[in-house]
Amino acid sequence: MFESLQLPKAFWVSIIIGYAFCLLSFFVLVTATLDPLAPNHVLNNHATTKLTSIRLAILTFGLVSILFTLKYSLTYAKYVTVALTAWAIAMYVDDHFVLYNMVEYPEGGVISLVQSLRPILIISLIWMCFELTFSPHLTD
């Protein structure tokens, strides 16, 4: 389906990392149990679950959109990738500057692993942007 685009392997590795991150986050969202003795338990539980669900839905939708737009137009695929990357970076910066004052994720276990993998996801998205923007042989 995508043979004619001749995208480099690094691009596919990056997009697979993105999907793997989504799957891992989904697994955590379904299986994780938050500590009922933690301070602000109700607020944290409510906020983290809602935030993670909606963010995960947007991320998955964005990654699927990249694949769909790659099939039809390289230019639009580039726009979708840049928008998704910008959103992921904004989210990461916003979390560190603002939301971590309020929302506390439980430490240890798979949740910490997912949190620590967020920069890897952002690097993968940035790499996809570079591949789609600067690869010389890519044309619509």
Add this chain to the structure above:
Amino acid sequence: MVEKKITDLEIVAILEAFSKSQPIVTDRTGQSSSFRALFCFINLYVLLFIALYFLLKINQFATLDTNSLTEEFLTVLEGRVFVLFWLFVSLNMTAYFNFGFKAVCLIILVYMLNSTIDNTILFSGLKDLLDELYFLAFMITIPLCVIAVAGLMIIYKDNFETSSPLTSVAVSGKAT
């Protein structure tokens, strides 16, 4: 006696060249009136946002319940005001220096969209704040500000002429 190195004809040519460049240099922004209107609107909006935060903080407008969610909201609002202030300082600077304006607009657009979504998710149940009319009006008009930033990015002209004809000739190496 000092030898005259420049003729009258050349002086007239130089003066004419500078007189042509004068209107371009004085019209430094080079942008349309709709751009200026949007730019003023956004600056005013951000100033009102910062003012609203400080008024909420000192509890001037309303007697809010000091429950946990309201306190958390004010903490988040403080962080957003801080980030937004520096982003809009960058916006004004890039508009003045005509460099990287669209990139900063894109960053602000993405950041505001993200923060609006986050606020809606986290604080949709915050009744005592949303009951205040001024605050509700402010929250509802946030999409208007997002649209204004997008419009600003679209109608911005980043390749207008600011250099004088003399400079362009000198740079291109055709001056004799």
